[in-house]
Amino acid sequence: MSSIKIECVLRENCRCGESPVWEEASDSLLFVDIPAKKLCRWDSLSKRVQRVAVDAPVSSVALRQLGGYVATIGTKFCALNWENQSVSVLATVDKEKTNNRFNDGKVDPAGRYFAGTMAEETAPAVLERHQGSLYSLFPDHNVKKYFDQVDVSNGLDWSLDHKIFYYIDSLSYSVDAFDYDLQTGQISNRRIVYKMEKDEQIPDGMCIDAEGKLWVACYNGGRVIRLDPETGKRLQTVKLPVDKTTSCCFGGKDYSEMYVTCARDGMDAEGLLRQPDAGGIFKITGLGVKGIAPYSYAG
Numbered sequence: 001m002s003s004i005k006i007e008c009v010l011r012e013n014c015r016c017g018e019s020p021v022w023e024e025a026s027d028s029l030l031f032v033d034i035p036a037k038k039l040c041r042w043d044s045l046s047k048r049v050q051r052v053a054v055d056a057p058v059s060s061v062a063l064r065q066l067g068g069y070v071a072t073i074g075t076k077f078c079a080l081n082w083e084n085q086s087v088s089v090l091a092t093v094d095k096e097k098t099n100n101r102f103n104d105g106k107v108d109p110a111g112r113y114f115a116g117t118m119a120e121e122t123a124p125a126v127l128e129r130h131q132g133s134l135y136s137l138f139p140d141h142n143v144k145k146y147f148d149q150v151d152v153s154n155g156l157d158w159s160l161d162h163k164i165f166y167y168i169d170s171l172s173y174s175v176d177a178f179d180y181d182l183q184t185g186q187i188s189n190r191r192i193v194y195k196m197e198k199d200e201q202i203p204d205g206m207c208i209d210a211e212g213k214l215w216v217a218c219y220n221g222g223r224v225i226r227l228d229p230e231t232g233k234r235l236q237t238v239k240l241p242v243d244k245t246t247s248c249c250f251g252g253k254d255y256s257e258m259y260v261t262c263a264r265d266g267m268d269a270e271g272l273l274r275q276p277d278a279g280g281i282f283k284i285t286g287l288g289v290k291g292i293a294p295y296s297y298a299g
């Protein structure tokens, strides 16, 4: 039996923490606070955090093969130079949708940066429906659009053999899969692999583990769940001491730890008193399963 330990390692008070990414080279966790328009890098050795402020909501961050990072800021795919904090725009989407912004994003095994959009929320999960689309930024900076009619674009990850793309549109309350063609970046044959149960609430960020099982952060559900995408069964539930769990990734030594982000926005004063670590970064150890290294953008 593994003994699971859950610890708040950083009380960052994120309004909406998201997009945790482990950077092995610096033993650090990258993440964003979307409405606070900031990117953070938490050094797990020194426990220090560095922050970069940007001029629009920043919804995801990823490693870049050339060095530095890429991030989705507003409706732009951007490159970020951490040293001088400069941002350069690689591509812009949804130009005619002035109320849209990017939401979650992640790099595929071939180095393409996938991210979807959504209408800006007036309150958590309250927004104009069907305004978002899913895109990817190819290494040559060309953008491919996959589909539209998305409510809240989330998820996302790829199977270990790179033949399946897993995706979440949060307000569908399901985890979906597509066949994936790694050579071309094409997706096809959408199907549901898991329907959320009522108390699991809203599916948000997701990552795959080294056994090919999916971990989904349950927004308002205060937990991460482990799913078997082949059988559609839930294998495990890990509850956290905060309700608004938003996303998860593996990191630490050999990717044996899980990091979970969460949100404070949408909580009332009483809720914040009960959950003082809301908006913090949580580390889960003792899961007995490892993750895999994140991919880096190839452009």
Ligand SMILES: O=C(O)[C@H](O)[C@@H](O)[C@H](O)[C@H](O)CO
Pocket (backbone or CB within 6 Å): 016, 018, 034, 103, 104, 121, 124, 125, 126, 152, 153, 154, 170, 171, 202, 204, 219, 246
């Ligand atoms: O980070 C996200 O995915 C959204 O931007 C958030 O606002 C919430 O998680 C969403 O409201 C839950 O569906």
Ligand SMILES: [Zn+2]
Pocket (backbone or CB within 6 Å): 018, 103, 104, 153, 154, 155, 204, 205, 246, 247
């Ligand atoms: Zn999300």
